[in-house]
Amino acid sequence: MVLMLVAASAVLGHFITVTDIPSNVATWVGTLPLNRHVIMSIIFLIYLFGGSVIDDLAFMILATPIFFPAILSLGYDPIWAVLWCQ
Numbered sequence: 001m002v003l004m005l006v007a008a009s010a011v012l013g014h015f016i017t018v019t020d021i022p023s024n025v026a027t028w029v030g031t032l033p034l035n036r037h038v039i040m041s042i043i044f045l046i047y048l049f050g051g052s053v054i055d056d057l058a059f060m061i062l063a064t065p066i067f068f069p070a071i072l073s074l075g076y077d078p079i080w081a082v083l084w085c086q
Helices: 002-018 021-030 036-053 056-073 078-084
Strands: none
Touching (some): 002 056, 021 056, 056 078
16 A cells, blocks of 8 residues: 555656646745745645655655755755755
């Protein structure tokens, strides 16, 4: 079952990348009138909720292509972003 979740999230992650959703989300997040720390806290809550509902590895494979460019557009260092999302 876990392998099916990982495989399905990998396919969905590829679809999300092909449809250019990460750059659109990064542009949208960059234009929000919120502090970057508030946006990062919201991303943490999404990871917390998603990891509670779906298998952790499958959710990380699914959510990282979406949130990683958004975190970079907020001006965070990629090394810290990767460490925070684990």
